[in-house]
Amino acid sequence: MKRLIHFSRFFLPAAIISTLIIVSGIVSYIVHERQGLGGFNLGVDFKAGLMQEIQFAPQALSLRYTGPGNARITFSGNAVNIIVTGTSNENITHSFRFSEFLTLSDLIGAMREKVAGLSAVLSAPFDTQSEWLLENAQSDPQLGETPYVLHYLAPQSSSVDIADVRDALSQLGTVSVQVLGEGSERRFMIRMEDDEKTGEIPAEKVLSALQEQFGTGNVV
Numbered sequence: 001m002k003r004l005i006h007f008s009r010f011f012l013p014a015a016i017i018s019t020l021i022i023v024s025g026i027v028s029y030i031v032h033e034r035q036g037l038g039g040f041n042l043g044v045d046f047k048a049g050l051m052q053e054i055q056f057a058p059q060a061l062s063l064r065y066t067g068p069g070n071a072r073i074t075f076s077g078n079a080v081n082i083i084v085t086g087t088s089n090e091n092i093t094h095s096f097r098f099s100e101f102l103t104l105s106d107l108i109g110a111m112r113e114k115v116a117g118l119s120a121v122l123s124a125p126f127d128t129q130s131e132w133l134l135e136n137a138q139s140d141p142q143l144g145e146t147p148y149v150l151h152y153l154a155p156q157s158s159s160v161d162i163a164d165v166r167d168a169l170s171q172l173g174t175v176s177v178q179v180l181g182e183g184s185e186r187r188f189m190i191r192m193e194d195d196e197k198t199g200e201i202p203a204e205k206v207l208s209a210l211q212e213q214f215g216t217g218n219v220v
Helices: 007-034 104-114 162-172 201-212
Strands: 049-057 059-065 072-077 079-085 092-096 117-123 148-152 175-180 187-193
Touching: 049 201, 059 104, 092 104, 104 117, 162 175, 162 187, 162 201
Parallel strands: none
Antiparallel strands: 049 187, 059 117, 059 148, 072 079, 079 092, 175 187
């Protein structure tokens, strides 16, 4: 035997209850606004602010360029390139494949030999694999008299505790930290709302706070 449930009989009471909830919410919002208590309590994802991806990795080497024209550095998967422009030849690309120059020591030697005016200082162990180099998306790829720092990350590196990252940034206000990829990649997405006093949180403040906690030059 079929049992019939007449849902329509509950329509009116349900509509009345829903209306009361909506009206009470609107009244509460208006009262809080007039009393200066603020409106909706939006999370950091719904406020203007900073969204930045960072990665913890030690320094590999630093480059300086004092030669003719302008030079910049790029990565192309399995190689690092030094592109020199503004010279008599106008555009020269020096490509250094990781499969050909296995260690950072080999790579630096080749760079010094092939690119006039380029100097390099090694920070990592000389036998560090060149394929472990990371592209620094936060820095201008232009090379000049100011040292340009490259970082590296060995496979299966120990992970960085997300609690330590949150602790380092807690002084800057409300922060949301999310792990990206595997723990050995040491990558995080950081979201922070605007500073109430200045209306902004420069990325430099975030990097400064992280470097103070994890060491200068270890944040990409």
